[in-house]
Amino acid sequence: MTSVFQALPMHANPLGMLFGGIMEDWMVQVSSMEATRIARRPTLLASLESLYFLSPVLVGENAIITAWVDYVGNSSIDLSLLVEAENPIMNEKRLTTLAHMTYVAVGRDLRPVPVGVCIEPRTPEEEALYEDAIKRRKAREERIKDRRQRVFDTSPPRGLLDKYTVVTNKVVMPEDVMQINTLFAGRLMRLLDEVTALVATRYARGPVVTASVDSTDFYTPILLGETIVAYSTLTYVGKSSMEVMAKVIKRDEITGEERHTTTSYFTLVHVGPTGRSEPVEPFTPTEDWQKKLMAEAEERRSLRLEGLQAFRDNAEKVRELLAQKGLAP
Numbered sequence: 001m002t003s004v005f006q007a008l009p010m011h012a013n014p015l016g017m018l019f020g021g022i023m024e025d026w027m028v029q030v031s032s033m034e035a036t037r038i039a040r041r042p043t044l045l046a047s048l049e050s051l052y053f054l055s056p057v058l059v060g061e062n063a064i065i066t067a068w069v070d071y072v073g074n075s076s077i078d079l080s081l082l083v084e085a086e087n088p089i090m091n092e093k094r095l096t097t098l099a100h101m102t103y104v105a106v107g108r109d110l111r112p113v114p115v116g117v118c119i120e121p122r123t124p125e126e127e128a129l130y131e132d133a134i135k136r137r138k139a140r141e142e143r144i145k146d147r148r149q150r151v152f153d154t155s156p157p158r159g160l161l162d163k164y165t166v167v168t169n170k171v172v173m174p175e176d177v178m179q180i181n182t183l184f185a186g187r188l189m190r191l192l193d194e195v196t197a198l199v200a201t202r203y204a205r206g207p208v209v210t211a212s213v214d215s216t217d218f219y220t221p222i223l224l225g226e227t228i229v230a231y232s233t234l235t236y237v238g239k240s241s242m243e244v245m246a247k248v249i250k251r252d253e254i255t256g257e258e259r260h261t262t263t264s265y266f267t268l269v270h271v272g273p274t275g276r277s278e279p280v281e282p283f284t285p286t287e288d289w290q291k292k293l294m295a296e297a298e299e300r301r302s303l304r305l306e307g308l309q310a311f312r313d314n315a316e317k318v319r320e321l322l323a324q325k326g327l328a329p
Helices: 020-039 124-143 185-204 288-325
Strands: 002-006 043-048 062-072 076-087 092-105 165-171 208-213 227-237 241-251 258-270
Touching: 002 020, 020 043, 020 062, 020 076, 020 092, 020 185, 020 208, 043 185, 062 092, 062 124, 076 124, 076 288, 092 124, 092 288, 124 288, 165 185, 185 208, 185 227, 185 241, 185 258, 227 258, 227 288, 241 288, 258 288
Parallel strands: none
Antiparallel strands: 002 062, 043 092, 062 076, 076 092, 165 227, 208 258, 227 241, 241 258
């Protein structure tokens, strides 16, 4: 499936660049449609693999999002998405990002149900995509093996400084949900991008853009009428980048019951008037717990940098493959 979205001024930051949260919302829209089309029943986003934004989409340009299925399990569907920015006047395209998402087919009771579809790769190129999807599935299974315990971790996260922590409460309204009265994941990703950017902007005292989103797993769906409690807190400061943790708790205001929905880490970069990165004020930890937070964030940063070039190379490879097959517009 290929969808085209036009970047309008209402979608952009003051520098004319598309907000990362808008892009994430659009990607979830396209992948959700494709997953539902394959499953022929409602699907819920279970995970979003690490996401890097390699180039911005500017106002007046188009975001071309192509989605395809990599793997189908018993009740899950693995999809990939290639996003390109298109300048319609110059007739030029450039790579924006490559994304991998996993959906689960569910019944009306929101429990997983069999998809009833099987796919098999037929060419060496398809086999490579298929094998990559299996590797991601194994890594995800290892990552979420304790998810049943994580659901009950509803404690507020601790950041470097309280003044760079924002708590956002939002009631899930009818315009926020899908056909089975669960919060649309694209709306949640847009909200998290906004609140993490708020924290980063507060620290940088200037505009920021989303550079990457770490792997994000969803432990439990959020229902119509429940409250989203989104914590966003500063966990790392680099030369021009900041890491902000987003932790989401859902709350039933009638019963008082709370459940941990997801935790993710957003990397945002301070940019100047030309859109290039600019330095931020250094942060020097003084407490042992602050030093521990920074050290843990340094490890995540190192993993991101190691994966970035491989991510870029793989994205270009997939881009060429789709062009050869005539699947990309």
